[in-house]
């Protein structure tokens with residue numbers, strides 16, 4: 206098994222900088238995710254790692270080995286594709302065996318290995334079927350089996366679940382992570398689905414326009430986004446404009462534009478005196494009873510909209526012209542539209558990010 | 563519903579054209595070819611038989627030309643496929659810029675009058691002494707065969723999901739093995755379609771064959787023109803030869819119904 210390192214990798218198509226000076230390291234056996242909107246360069250990055258695309262600039266290492274001039278068939282890496290890319294003229298068996306045949310395995314070894322991975326992915330019995338005779342979920346399993354069969358050191362996933370329906374997608378993503386963790390393969394996973402990225406990754410990188418703009422564990426990136434883009438892209442957030450006033454031991458003072466309310470926020474990517482945006486996740490907002498003692502970071506407003514979602518209620522609270530989004534447990538309190546409420550924003554969770562340029 | 567009468571009229575005219583210019587002539591040719599006795603005043607032959615075929619075989623007017631025709635057509639199919647596969651791969655799969663130009667260039671030979679190219683080719687073939695042999699004839703047949711082969715193959719390559727090549731590469735196949743294990747099986751319908759057209763083109767080609775092939779290489783069409791090109795026309799033996807010429811087309815027609823998908827036939831509703 207092996208780590209993967211990209212060093213200042215750049216790829217330009219015509220005028221598009223598909224991958225723009227990207228560097229990162231994926232540790233041995235780590236599950237690493239590239240997350241970003243459509244067209245941000247995720248697939249191109251993955252194809253560069255695989256050797257299917259030659260970078261214009263920069264280096265790719267597997268462990269300490271420079272891979273730039275190694276063709277894909279000589280790299281010990283496999284890939285799972287968005288549209289599965291199963292060979293339509295081959296049976297499931299031949300699809301799974303393809304990589305083994307190309308690597309010159311003996312017939313009996315191939316037999317044994319195909320049976321093994323078919324069992325692992327619970328697709329025994331489908332061996333003699335053709336891809337078009339399988340359901341989407343089955344095709345995806347065959348694609349995964351085919352990628353695992355040659356025992357690669359690195360496995361690449363290009364939005365492998367995006368062609369499946371929502372329920373299947375949720376099931377398979379846990380299974381998929383478990384599987385590669387169990388086998389112990391370095392995994393690089395591409396998706397534009399933030400929920401998926403949060404669930405499967407050890408670490409993740411957020412990409413935008415060919416660049417990586419933030420990297421870290423899902424918790425780190427979720428809780429401390431470094432930009433409006435990341436805050437909006439990952440999870441739900443109310444993002445409010447304002448100014449960072451001063452720094453103290455307990456964080457920063459932040460004035461909300463328009464309302465004059467000040468908040469204490471623990472973290473800021475903006476220096477005092479600068480303009481910025483405070484990121485307020487729904488779970489950082491607590492509803493207070495009217496009689497509770499005033500504390501800091503208290504705002505008063507009115508419930509503008511309350512949507513019953515089953516276990517929770519999704520609320521928009523209007524406060525002096527700004528709208529704050531939050532959820533409360535349906536059992537916790539009775540919420541009516543038009544109701545006056547006071548909310549507290551947990552200062553140690555709040556982050557101020559710089560304005561977009 | 564205003565279009566309905568127009569559609570019906572269109573179909574009627576098309577049917578009429580096919581009957582008058584394809585089916586009726588073929589029917590007449592068959593009548594002549596298999597007529598044993600056909601007094602001039604009668605509408606149909608009095609007796610049917612293989613007289614004319616026997617006569618053709620005995621006079622040596624059939625076997626040798628047919629052999630030449632088939633050998634040359636086979637060479638043309640193989641050579642046009644070998645030449646077209648790389649080009650069709652590049653155009654169909656790589657979708658590089660300027661592919662439209664390559665595509666229309668490949669069709670040029672079908673638009674340029676063969677007599678113009680033929681005379682020119684004859685000029686330098688004569689100079690280098692490359693004339694009157696099957697290779698010379700096959701080479702001029704390629705001019706017409708390649709565009710058909712190329713179009714069919716390009717459409718076939720284009721219909722293959724490019725991710726399959728990536729998948730095969732990643733799984734350890736070099737470029738040649740990708741071609742052999744992934745593309746070849748998947749472009750077979752296109753290859754068949756192209757082969758049918760290349761074969762038919764070669765089998766029917768007359769003008770360039772005459773220029774480059776004579777005196778030694780006489781193919782079926784050239785032989786036919788020997789019968790109809792003189793002062794009198796011998797309809798019966800010509801018909802018999804024409805029937806022979808029709809056989810491969812009929813076989814291919816039947817085959818293609820079964821194995822060839824319309825999208826790989828040049829010009830038959832190929833997208834773009």
Ligand SMILES: Nc1ncnc2c1ncn2[C@@H]1O[C@H](COP(=O)(O)OP(=O)(O)OP(=O)(O)O)[C@@H](O)[C@H]1O
Pocket residue numbers: 218219221222223241242243244245246247248249250397
């Ligand atoms: N072969 C190519 N030729 C020209 N431009 C390309 C090529 N491949 C990718 N691009 C461009 O590079 C940019 C990044 O593409 P890429 O496929 O890597 O994005 P992505 O993040 O995978 O998007 P998606 O989520 O839609 O799959 C896009 O603007 C795309 O149009």
Ligand SMILES: [Mg+2]
Pocket residue numbers: 247248249363
């Ligand atoms: Mg992509």
